[in-house]
Amino acid sequence: MKTRLLIGGTLACFGLASGCATNPVTGKKEVILVSEDQEVAMGAQSDPAVTAQFGLYPDQKIQKFIDEKGQKMAAISHRSNLKYQFRVVDSPVINAFAVPGGYVYFTRGIMAHFNNEAQFAGVLGHEIGHVTARHSARQQTKALLGQVGLMGAMIASPRVAEFGEQAMQGMQLLFLKFGRDDERQSDELGVQYSSKIGYDASQMADFFQTLAREQQKSTAEAIPDFLSTHPNPEDRYNTVHQLADQWKQANGNPTLAVNRDQYLRLIDGLVYGEDPKQGFVENGMFYHPDLKFQLPVPAGWKHQNTPQQFQMADPGGKGLLILMTAPGASLDEAAQAITKQLSLQPTESRRTTINGFPAIAFVADQVQQDQQTGQQVAGVRVLGHVIEDGKTLYVLLGVAAPADFPTYAPQFTSVAEAFQRLTDRDKLTRQPERIRVKKLTLRSNLAQALTANGVPAKRHEEMAILNGMQLNEQVNAGSLIKVVGK
Ligand SMILES: [Zn+2]
Numbered sequence: 001m002k003t004r005l006l007i008g009g010t011l012a013c014f015g016l017a018s019g020c021a022t023n024p025v026t027g028k029k030e031v032i033l034v035s036e037d038q039e040v041a042m043g044a045q046s047d048p049a050v051t052a053q054f055g056l057y058p059d060q061k062i063q064k065f066i067d068e069k070g071q072k073m074a075a076i077s078h079r080s081n082l083k084y085q086f087r088v089v090d091s092p093v094i095n096a097f098a099v100p101g102g103y104v105y106f107t108r109g110i111m112a113h114f115n116n117e118a119q120f121a122g123v124l125g126h127e128i129g130h131v132t133a134r135h136s137a138r139q140q141t142k143a144l145l146g147q148v149g150l151m152g153a154m155i156a157s158p159r160v161a162e163f164g165e166q167a168m169q170g171m172q173l174l175f176l177k178f179g180r181d182d183e184r185q186s187d188e189l190g191v192q193y194s195s196k197i198g199y200d201a202s203q204m205a206d207f208f209q210t211l212a213r214e215q216q217k218s219t220a221e222a223i224p225d226f227l228s229t230h231p232n233p234e235d236r237y238n239t240v241h242q243l244a245d246q247w248k249q250a251n252g253n254p255t256l257a258v259n260r261d262q263y264l265r266l267i268d269g270l271v272y273g274e275d276p277k278q279g280f281v282e283n284g285m286f287y288h289p290d291l292k293f294q295l296p297v298p299a300g301w302k303h304q305n306t307p308q309q310f311q312m313a314d315p316g317g318k319g320l321l322i323l324m325t326a327p328g329a330s331l332d333e334a335a336q337a338i339t340k341q342l343s344l345q346p347t348e349s350r351r352t353t354i355n356g357f358p359a360i361a362f363v364a365d366q367v368q369q370d371q372q373t374g375q376q377v378a379g380v381r382v383l384g385h386v387i388e389d390g391k392t393l394y395v396l397l398g399v400a401a402p403a404d405f406p407t408y409a410p411q412f413t414s415v416a417e418a419f420q421r422l423t424d425r426d427k428l429t430r431q432p433e434r435i436r437v438k439k440l441t442l443r444s445n446l447a448q449a450l451t452a453n454g455v456p457a458k459r460h461e462e463m464a465i466l467n468g469m470q471l472n473e474q475v476n477a478g479s480l481i482k483v484v485g486k
Pocket of ligand 1: 126178183186
C-alpha cells in the first residue's frame, strides 16, 4: 500500500471520433479513432493518476537521465512535435509503458535490471515507438500494470474472485495492450531511434533474455509489456539483432555506444525490490511504517501488497481480506463511498472502537450478475470495518460466499480487531535493499566474484540475472558488477 492512494481514479473512457489521417511512421492513410488533441488530453489526464498511484522515484539524477535521453530521442522521432514527458516511477515491478500523447514511464525495477545505457535506450525507443506509430490510439483495452489482481488466480470461489477484481477496478488506470504487429513495429522503431542517438541497438535484444530469465524465475510476476504479446522471445531476440546489424550496415558502420560503466554508476544506490516503507510482512504481521499501523496475517494465508491494497487469502481460496485506504472525510462518508463503489447492500452496521481508533463495523451483501445467464445471483457477503486514524481512513473487507461466511466471519473479526498503531522502531525504520556497484580486483567467474562481495549462494542466480550474465562467465579485474545490500 502506498501512503497516498488514488481511489476511484479510473481514467474516463474518451469518446471515439473517427477520421482519416496519415500515420506518422508508415506514411500511409489510415482511419484513426482519436485525434492528436485527444491523445495529448489523455496523457495529461492520466499522468497525475499514474504518479499518484506509484509515486515518482525520488532521485533527481535518474529522473534527469531519463528525461535527457528521452528528449533527445523524441527530437529525432516521427512525432517530434509532441511534448514528451519521461518519468521513473517508484515500483519494483519490471516494466515500462507509454500513454498516448507522449507520456513514457519506466519503473525503478526495470532501471535496476538494465546493464548499460544501450539496453535502456532500446526499450526507450520501443516505448516512444508506441507513441509515434499511434498504436495506443488504435487499440484501447484495459490491462493491468504490474502485480495488480494476482490474488485472483488463487481464489477458488468465482464470486469471491469477481469481488476481488471489482475492488481493484475503481483504482485501475487505463493501460494499453498492444498486438503482436504493434510490438514488432515498436521493436523496429526501438532499433532505429536508439541507433540514431548513438547506441548499439543489439543490446536491446540481450535485454529480452534478462526478461525471459526473470519471467521463468517467478511465475507469479506480471508479464512486462515487451513479452506479453510475444509468445516467442527467441524469435524477437534474433530479429532485433538482425535489425540492429542492418541499421549499422546501411549507415556506414558507425561506432555505437554501450556505456556499461556509466550506467552502473548511475544506478548505484537504486532501491531494489520491495520498499519496506510501503508495507511488508514479517512473522505473521503486516507492517506499514509510512502509515504507522500493523495488522495480523492469519496463519497459512497468502498475502500480496500492491500500491492499491493489501490482500490476504486463505489457502483454500474461499476467504479474502482486502485492506485499502478509503475516500471521504469521515467514517460515515467512507462507509457510504465504499458501499456505493462496490454495490454493497448493508444489512447491519454499528459504531465501535478498535484499539483506540474510531470505527464502523458492517455486514453487507453484494448481488452479482451471472456472466452466463445474466441473472441476478447471491454474490458474496462482506464483513467490513472502516477505521479512522486522524485524516486517514481505512477499509478492511472480509469477503466470502454466503454459505462460507459463517466459517470465516470470526477470523475476519479477529484480524480487524487486531489493527493497531505500529510503534516498534525496528519496523518503522526498516531500510530497503539497494543496488551496490562493486569493482572487481581479480579476474574470476561471476559466482566467485559474488561470493567475494558477500553475496550468499542462495542469491547467486538472482544476481546473475540482475547482471545479465551466467554464473560461470569470466569477469575481468577492474570491471563492475551489481550486488544488493542495505
Ligand atoms: Zn511494447
